[in-house]
């Protein structure tokens with residue numbers, strides 16, 4: 001495992017470094033806001049003690065909201081991406097900041113405060129000359145806790161499309177790449193540790209009171225500020241070189257591969273820069289709103305999903321409705337469907353090849369006569385869903401001899417071991433490409449069609465017409481079994497989505 | 513003589529509890545008033561009324577002939593030196609920063625003047641120049657008291673309020689500090705209000721002694737008058753021991769000089 005982690009780390013060092021920088025950026029912005037705002041609130045509630053209890057109550061309450069729900073609440077207001085992540089992180093960072101500032105200030109010896117007052121200090125002078133300097137050690141330890149917490153918490157930011165090392169973790173999870181998840185987690189821990197050591201060092205320097213130490217502190221503070229400005233400057237310069245296309249993908253293996261293909265092709269064929277946000281948590285429900293606000297420009301979507309979830313039609317989608325789909329997208333959202341990949345990621349039924357040959361099965365209807373001799377397998381929820389098992393059997397008049405509940409991770413194993421004969425699948429399942437099964441034809445169109453294509457904002461297409469040429473190249477490029485094979489490469493052979501995408505494009509002569 | 517501080521008909525109560533009542537007192541410029549009395553009798557309360565840290569429930573206080581109600585409290589306080597028990601130095605500031613605290617509140621610009629004031633007052637209270645950059649935690653108890661006094665005096669106030677400033681130092685240091693304070697008073701002509709619970713200290717330092725009991729004034733007189741003719745039983749009891757240290761028979765007590773400068777005053781305190 002360690003070896004694998006080391007390998008993936010050295011192999012993709014640029015990727016990890018970029019995430020590390022993003023992680024640092026998101027965390028530091030949140031930390032900075034929390035220090036300023038939380039410090040201010042902490043000071044105010046110490047000066048006006050009556051407000052302390054209710055304020056701390058509210059902040060304590062916010063603190064108890066689970067981070068995932070917090071992100072969920074925020075998405076309707078601030079969309080997906082870094083802004084939401086920063087807001088959420090700031091909210092969590094507020095509590096330790098406010099509480100420690102308040103504790104630090106209220107614990108200053110009242111005799112000292114009375115002395116200061118008796119000597120004729122104004123309230124402001126007491127605050128800045130006496131209270132704050134004396135509260136500083138407590139405030140600093142609060143900051144120290146808060147910083148490590150924020151860095152750790154920033155790991156979940158990627159669930160809503162923000163950058164940072166969480167991207168590696170999440171991608172590792174969705175594409176079954178444990179080493180990547182581990183490297184991402186380890187880097188977060190390491191970052192938190194380094195920051196903690198750094199702050200500990202600053203804390204110790206600040207507590208040194210000799211004149212010489214103070215001078216050294218000043219020199220070091222100035223140096224630190226210069227370094228920070230340098231980094232911030234170079235980040236800004238780096239990110240604003242070219243026109244940037246924002247591409248999002250859903251948290252599905254095949255979308256990671258498609259995202260990489262778009263990235264590779266657009267950067268190869270145009271002068272545009274691509275910013276790829278892989279695996280946005282919540283998929284369509286979070287990406288579509290971000291497309292509408294212009295945060296994202298392109299993302300791969302499925303026609304059936306667009307019809308039901310985005311346009312909110314109830315009925316079953318078939319490809320006859322594609323013109324209508326395009327029209328409504330254009331009218332309602334000013335978005336276009338361009339570059340239809342060709343594959344259809346829908347539900348399907350497979351039977352073992354042996355069985356297919358024995359009963360001569362080609363379509364779902366063919367199953368009718370054989371069903372009573374066959375065992376049917378599917379995930380638990382398929383038997384519960386309205387458009388699941390019962391509806392399927394009714395439409396085709398099927399009556400299976402036996403049914404079996406299966407775990408989604410184990411169902412291919414079950415059919416390969418002949419435990420079941422018929423099984424529900426997704427047509428681009430990676431393991432489909434290595435199983436000895438036959439996919440049957442949905443001759444009565446029981447399942448909606450989920451053809452994959454790119455949704456793009458029309459404005460972007462107008463501004464950069466060269467994108468059209470690139471996206472057109474994708475038309476009909478990928479078949480169901482192509483996609484299944486690529487999913488297999490990523491999920492089972494642990495190849496990088498980018499490498500898989502590159503191999504595929506190369507074999508179709510699309511790479512220069 | 514001009515009046516520096518005047519208490520007129522002061523009453524102070526916390527809810528039901530009356531701390532001061534019918535409190536009238538007139539203090540002349542340049543006096544060194546020591547205030548003594550049993551614990552909880554209202555000494556600190558009376559003192560803090562002068563610089564507006566405590567406001568009377570009724571009655572008026574005049575400083576330099578002006579009712580302090582009508583004065584800007586901050587301005588009032590900047591003109592009154594304030595030193596309290598244990599001196600309460602600011603722990604995050606050096607000796608220099610502590611002493612220049614009030615001058616800095618008054619004028620931030622004139623750094624040179626402040627610097628000179630710090631040097632001058634450090635010399636007067638007997639602190640060597642090289643202690644300037646030390647922090648309070650790096651000083652002895654006596655040195656801390658000295659810094660406290662220097663801090664209270666650094667802006668050259670007209671009035672100095674001190675609340676048991678020498679309560680926490682050893683006997684030898686205390687005697688040195690007493691002598692220095694006496695000298696400062698003589699040199700500057702500043703009006704001093706000095707709370708103590710040590711009768712010998714009160715008699716030694718004060719040009720006048722205010723004896724309080726239970727929120728009321730028992731006697732306000734020169735030290736020798738206090739010894740010679742105690743006005744009440746309470747005062748009599750208080751000075752009993754001090755009278756005896758003269759080793760004189762009762763009828764000859766009048767010839768016993770109890771001026772603080774005589775140096776003959778016993779250092780056995782009355783606690």
Ligand SMILES: Nc1ncnc2c1ncn2[C@@H]1O[C@H](COP(=O)(O)OP(=O)(O)O)[C@@H](O)[C@H]1O
Pocket residue numbers: 526529531550551552553554555556557558
């Ligand atoms: N904030 C307060 N609330 C209620 N009682 C107080 C308060 N401050 C002082 N007292 C009471 O007033 C009395 C006089 O206090 P003080 O002037 O500090 O006495 P001392 O003569 O020992 O300096 C004491 O009995 C004390 O308990």
Ligand SMILES: [Mg+2]
Pocket residue numbers: 555556557675
């Ligand atoms: Mg007292």
